[in-house]
Amino acid sequence: MKEHIVISKATIDRLPVYFRILRSVQDEGVEIISSEDIGRRIGITPEQIRKDLASFGEFGKKGVGYYVRDLIRNIGEILGLHHDWNIAIVGMGHLGWALANYRNFGSLGFNLAAMFDVDPDKVGRTINGVEVYHIECLQQISMEKDIQIGVIAVPAAQAQAAADALVAAGVRGIWNFAPIRLNVPEDVRLVSEDLSIGLSSISYYLTRSTKK
Amino acid sequence: MKEHIVISKATIDRLPVYFRILRSVQDEGVEIISSEDIGRRIGITPEQIRKDLASFGEFGKKGVGYYVRDLIRNIGEILGLHHDWNIAIVGMGHLGWALANYRNFGSLGFNLAAMFDVDPDKVGRTINGVEVYHIECLQQISMEKDIQIGVIAVPAAQAQAAADALVAAGVRGIWNFAPIRLNVPEDVRLVSEDLSIGLSSISYYLTRSTKK
DNA sequence: TAGATTGTTAATCGATTAACAATC
């Protein structure tokens, strides 16, 4: 690995896309693939793909391409997917349930270990053997279960408190779905998904294209 | 509006963020706000905010700041949120239900007008008076209800078929949650949300920060 | 007027694209 090179965020965000398509072509029985072919399938230029991959090492064979199985293993290692991270979901509204039932996470090696909510009707229920705990127990249970990544799916007003409790429990990664800016210590990795952006940008472009 | 300037995608994606925080400060009773103050609340530099806004017109007053109410109206118009878009959700699994119940969409002026699924148990059910139809009726119902934006929340294997049917019904905006690349005509606006990116990137950074 | 804050231009930074030598 070339430690001296700074890897751009854009590159990191493309790796999971490569990872998924490679597993998909592997299922098709493909053993060797070119950057050209990967690119065609996901709509990214082959140059971009080669540059992204080359910043982590020489994974390909000149004149041949990339061995699918090896590349999957290499990207998986780069992304740390072998870690088997324990994750917890905070807020079991519709979105929380949806995320708890999302199969892709399991296939990426993430292990849902706990869920939290304030609603007594939800506390005690389970999904695939994983229990919903009262949010008052968030810090204690998170420490007990060695939670490393917390998913925030509570309303905006409760999101900062949830983040604070997760951080207090030693969680170092937060995936936030609440539409609000969270303050977390520098050493905590925070990724926020803002669903209103996607829909609003469609509205923006639609407004203009229909005018024509 | 300065039609000759090309607006960057990054700028468009920040407008919904400005829009939300402005409505929030309006609720607090704030009538005038500076770019400095907006920036502090959402973690964006004031220069960036001024530049973004200035590419659409002169919305501020030098030496004063921005009138919150006017700026909300202006950004809303830029984003086309006054259009009252009719949207349909295809695929009423956990994610589809979550999106159907997401309140923020209504507050942005989007109008959920139809939902579709293959499951006979789901067909006929309603959310806030909006019905779930069988996916075979997608094209017909979408035309009847004048659907302009389609949300794809079906499994990857069914996503392209859903997109094709939406396009055939005249839908010009697609918001895709299926983890697959969709092919749509050039005049159709496609925005895809890839949830595995966020979680994988947390894993990437966590793997490195914990090594130290 | 003096202080504050915008809008805009110039400078910097970062990411993508193009080109091509290396080599399987």
Next chain:
DNA sequence: TAGATTGTTAATCGATTAACAATC
């Protein structure tokens, strides 16, 4: 060997940051 395809360097493009004149 000839054809194919990678990895890397250079060129281009686009977005952010800095600086400051304009003006409320």
